[in-house]
Amino acid sequence: MSNASASSCKQAPSMIVPIVNFGRCEGKADCAVVCPENVFDIHRIDPAEYERLGPLQKFKLRVHGMKVAYTPNADACRACGLCVTACPERAITLARMT
Numbered sequence: 600m601s602n603a604s605a606s607s608c609k610q611a612p613s614m615i616v617p618i619v620n621f622g623r624c625e626g627k628a629d630c631a632v633v634c635p636e637n638v639f640d641i642h643r644i645d646p647a648e649y650e651r652l653g654p655l656q657k658f659k660l661r662v663h664g665m666k667v668a669y670t671p672n673a674d675a676c677r678a679c680g681l682c683v684t685a686c687p688e689r690a691i692t693l694a695r696m697t
């Protein structure tokens with residue numbers, strides 16, 4: 600008779616996480632408002648990430664205060680999709696972690 604541990608039946612945590620496209624994000628924080636798991640934190644873009652953007656994207660970010668949505672609590676994501684729907688810039692996608 601098998602005696603499998605309970606953990607073998609559980610889905611691994613953080614299999615789905617939100618990915619924010621900084622080329623689209625304007626830091627409007629709609630995602631942070633709707634997310635029931637407090638996944639998002641809106642703050643100034645990291646200089647290295649800013650440098651990777653194209654000229655038009657950099658201009659847009661400067662106009663919008665240089666803020667973007669980071670996901671410090673991505674592990675808590677439940678893949679409800681509310682952030683994807685709420686984002687006016689369509690900057691968020693959900694991706695399966697590998």
Ligand code: SF4
Nearest residue numbers: 634676677679680682
């Ligand atoms: S999918 Fe739901 S839980 Fe996950 S980050 Fe978006 S709003 Fe939060």
